Amino acid sequence: MYLRPVRFVDTPVGLPDGGALRLAGGMLWFAAYEVTDRAGLRMTVPVERFDDWVATSPPDRADRARQLHRRITAPRPSLTVGERVLRFDQPQVMAILNVTPDSFSDGGAHVGDPAGAAAAGVAMAAAGAALIDLGGESTRPGAATVWEGDEIARVVPVAERLAAAGVAVSVDTRKAAVMEAALAAGAHVVNDVAALAYDPRALGVVAASGCPVVLMHSPAPAQGPHAGDGYGDPLLDVFDWLEARVETVVAGGVDRAKIVVDPGIGFGKALSDNLALVNGLALFHGLGCPVSLGASRKRIIGALSNEAPADQRLGGSVALALAGVDRGAQIVRVHDVAETVQAIRVWRGLRDAALVAR
Template identity: 45%
Template sequence: MNVLDELLPPGNGRQVFYCQPIGRVAGPAAAELIADGQALPLAGGPGAFMAIKLAVRRLDGTIAARSLRLDAVAGWAAARPDAGPRIIAALERISAPRRAWAGLALPAVMGVVNVTPDSFSDGGDRYDPAAAVDAALAMAAAGAAIVDVGGESTRPGAAPVDETEELRRVLPVVGRLAAAGVRVSIDTRHARVMREALAAGAILVNDVTALAGDPEAPSALGAAGAPAVLMHIQGEPRTMQADPRYRSALHDVYDHLAGRLAALEELGMPADRFAVDPGIGFGKTVAHNLAILRGLSLYLQLGVPLLVGLSRKGFIGRLAGGGAARDRLGGSLAGALWALERGASILRVHDVAETVQAIALWRAMAGDGPAGETPV
């Protein structure tokens, strides 16, 4: 019995598996290897991958995994009609190009606009609606394809905000930005806020609870016909960092997001309406965050755009210094490029101009379009 048959024994073709692309190559070599059939594009390129780490979850919840070259996987898939087509379909989702989503050409930068007095990153600098609008307009001018407006802090330990207060904070900002032609995402976990913000001109919802925190959220989104970002969180903001635990953070988060996509599809909302976000820092230790980021390309198997928001997060300071959130730009840019190289479609950031510049250089060096091309 070969390695693949040991992981997915004949007769167990419906077993849950995880297909993480590895053996990443970049630059001109990637195109050559793809042309020779030795590699597949990662999220359409410019990078590629030559192997996968195939994993399955055992009955006791532990993960078994092996790394395999693509040619070995292809030969095995042809001989296993029970499981082979599912592996091939997963590889096709992983290698598929990033297509436009929610009116955004991908990859895209999402700017963060917190209309709050207590957000971890800006300390209430944009609590005044006029200041929030000015900041969002500057982000759009700097290259943000969309700005994410939120009126409730979800930093660790944050208390919930009354929906009426949340609406008072965000609606003037959403309305003015939409009138100015800026694409707006509403960052909320409350159905009422979703409804009113979408009516005021927001084009998508970004929900830290993946539309599970408010029982009316799926119907609110469905009635508006809007797309949404589904984020993973363990617990809720007040308590999420108390003692987060996982059997395998990378795979547990994947299972949660896959489950939310399936549940929403049962409600009549197809997966192509959604993007997913593994929720860096939301109910996760530094070790959990690193495990997710190291295996980030696994989430491409879900077949929907991948959003990553690690900008200014506390784990950067714990790993590399920078006590204040504003002092974590270097780590934020490193994380952003790491995510892009592993197939992320949307980067949610506080420092838009710096991120856009970093992406432009990364794309030029990766051979993704002519130097000087607008990156996002």
């Protein structure tokens, strides 16, 4: 069974007592749950009637509903990233910094130039990015696997410079050796498109380091980020996969409070799957972890805008980022930092004003 927060409201003020609940300790309030299951159940339960509905449900369904409810409404703990604290009571921007020759959008921009790459990362942090996501291997469809030694040589000099400048850094990699090298160089977070399921040592490295980790969904991570053979229900299938993966990673020694989840927009998914995941993103708060959305400049935008090339997808990227924060995403991973930060600041201003309106 699944609970998805719906009927978002500007403010709980003026509603009956208990008529709206705060989503994950953030800036959104919701007034109902959409309840679904694999057998075709679909109903809406107002939150003020939730306890009564649970009380009349079978014991196993009631226990599951209470578990999801606790996860959805619990504030997300902050993450310590170096000298900074990443709070999730408001949306945060993760900036993409690739040091690859072949990434789909910005490949080649910083190859062989660690100082220039680090300067670009510092500029993105100054523009409002809370975290710089540093990647040395392209994950675009058809990209060749990079030898870990080459990947380390690409990311370590940049990570060292960024850390020395006081910038919070995540390393975007599937490989344990790269994780180790980047963390030793000053990176603070691991962001793995394979959810620690590609490299057999990856889970142990993250657990031993105690660092936060982003677990992204892809259908068959051991085969590559774009493998897989489709979905019965993309939203529920991805939720189930991430829920199982979170439990495995916790059992492997990673603190649940340090796990972020990402539904993996564009990874082994058709356009319809991606749209369903964005529209239903609030469901993933039932995992009890901060939710990250990475849709910047992706194929979903080109498919909906006359095949606009990657460098002409700013409007769509900002639209998807705002769609994410409107559904409670705590992190949006983007190329266009200044524009996205500005959009989120305006969004936040509107939320603040709605909460104090009379």
